[in-house]
Amino acid sequence: MKKDPISSAVACNLCTGCGACAGLFPDMIRMIDDPENGRRPVVRKTPQGRLAADKAIAVCAGVGSDWTALQTRDHTDEEWGPVLATWEGWAQDLEIRHKGSSGGAVTALAEFALTSGTASGVAHIAARRDDPRLNEAVISLDRAGIMRGTGSRYAQASAAETLGAIAAQDQPMAFVGKPCDVATVTKAIEAGAVPARNIALTIAIFCAGTPTLLATQSLLDRLQVPKTARLTDLRYRGNGWPGLMQAEWQDTDGTRRVSRGIPYAEGWGGILQSSRRWRCRVCTDHSGAFADISVGDPWHAPPQGDTDAGRSLIVARTERGRAFVEQAIKAGVLIAEPRSRDVIALAQPNLKATHGAAWARRLSTRVIGLSAPRDHGQKLVGLWLALSTKQKIQSVLGTWKRVLRDRLWRSVRVSETPQ
Ligand SMILES: Cc1cc2nc3c(=O)[nH]c(=O)nc-3n(C[C@H](O)[C@H](O)[C@H](O)COP(=O)(O)OP(=O)(O)OC[C@H]3O[C@@H](n4cnc5c(N)ncnc54)[C@H](O)[C@@H]3O)c2cc1C
Ligand code: SF4
Ligand code: SF4
DSSP: OOOOHHHHHHHTTOOOOOOHHHHHSTTTEEEEEETTTEEEEEEOSSHHHHHHHHHHGGGOSSSOOBOTTSOOOSHHHHHHSOOOEEEEEEESSHHHHHHSSSSSHHHHHHHHHHHTTSOSEEEEEEEOSSOTTSEEEEEEOSHHHHHTTOSOOOSOOOGGGGHHHHHHHOSOEEEEEOHHHHHHHHHHHHTTSSOGGGEEEEEEEOOSOOOOHHHHHHHHHHTTOOTTSEEEEEESSBSSEEBEEEEEEEOTTOOEEEOOOEEHHHHIIIIIGGGOOHHHHTOSOSSOTTSSEEEEOOTTSOOSSSEEOOOEEEEEOSHHHHHHHHHHHHTTSEEEEEEOTTHHHHHOHHHHHHHHHHHHHHHHHHHTTOOOOOOBTOOOHHHHHTSOHHHHHHHHHHHHHHHHHTTTTSOOOOOSSOO
16 A cells, blocks of 8 residues: 555655654654654554545645745845844843853743743753653743753754644744744645644754764763663753753762763764764755744854853844844843844855755755655755855765665665664
8 A cells, every 4th residue: 555645755755853743643643763764753554544644744844845935035045045134142141141052042032932922832842851862842831941942952853743732722832943843834834734823933943954863872972971871961052152062860879970071063073963864965944944033053253162152143034033033132132233144154154055965966866766855946056056066076976875875765664763
């Protein structure tokens, strides 16, 4: 029998793990943490499961999204999605700025969404209390809850798993997630699965790709956390900018231990980054084009050392987003100065090149008969043409090399234990 469309998306490397399908149909679809393939949905093998998957695929941005409604006025917009205005700044609140991944702008804006009455709750990601290697999607109603989200989690997370609750509660919510999570929220609104009035604001964090649970385990090994220990905390970013990767655990006799901290560059470059799944390598939106506001690191003015005072790059994508950032600055919640719109390219040269290369990666996979996401209306060929000859060749030959190395023609099969 033909696979249901959600299981097919997983099998063909199209799923980003956003969690929307499971969030909207929790009785029929559940997310599992596959150590090697990522957090992915599993559909019940019943007629009702099939029906749920047939409906859920309409909100899935993993298979593709529609860029035609996004306003693109010039090259900057074509390369990054709508960029209405940009700022560089940080949370006025010292605790948020310190704990935040870059300058704590996301947490400050999320808290302001609550205190200003814009939203009744904030949907976001937090480390699971029982096992901080894993993440959970939560809706926070107060500062304490929102603070659980500070610091990026360079690990699998399904932010859109809260969509079912958001649709059911019928209250305006702020939503925080990666670009692919926010793209799904936009698609869910367009498909009528979530009323537009229930999403008061969307905030995306920039994202170069999510590492797997196996990579998290390698990080814990590097931090010399004993296998028998009870892990109580694992931080990837924050506590200064960009922050150290560090773990806390309890020994079998109950003693609290703290690992050494390794620099972000060592943890990301040396351990985590290589585990990113193929879907992240063909991702053409690393900066949150569908969000009201997106936030990343202003790498063009890099931190001095590993735990500098944090700074964020803040991008308004919609008029609603621009007005909200301006209100936050006026209220003193955010300390931020306007920057020219091209600062995004200065801050993220690697992501710009990645958008161009991903276009060729998609084409190269299709040429050999494999599936690739389809984002209608996104103009990427110009970015590919702007790559050096070496980069252009690499984007095509590198794809075919990886197809062979990772046997990407095989169906991805997920399970909760290593395969
Ligand atoms: C996997 C990953 C890759 C990234 N790659 C880049 C990059 O290439 N360039 C760049 O500039 N920035 C990147 N970032 C984003 C960057 O680390 C910061 O998140 C961003 O600058 C916002 O910082 P902040 O201090 O304002 O956020 P904070 O105030 O610390 O808030 C972080 C928010 O992000 C949410 N969050 C954390 N982890 C996840 C997750 N895995 N999935 C969904 N939501 C999550 C939390 O719920 C919280 O609300 C990446 C983040 C992640 C998780
Ligand atoms: S991308 Fe999201 S909606 Fe699509 S299959 Fe994966 S988890 Fe489900
Ligand atoms: S790289 Fe793209 S697809 Fe992968 S997690 Fe980030 S936003 Fe999602």
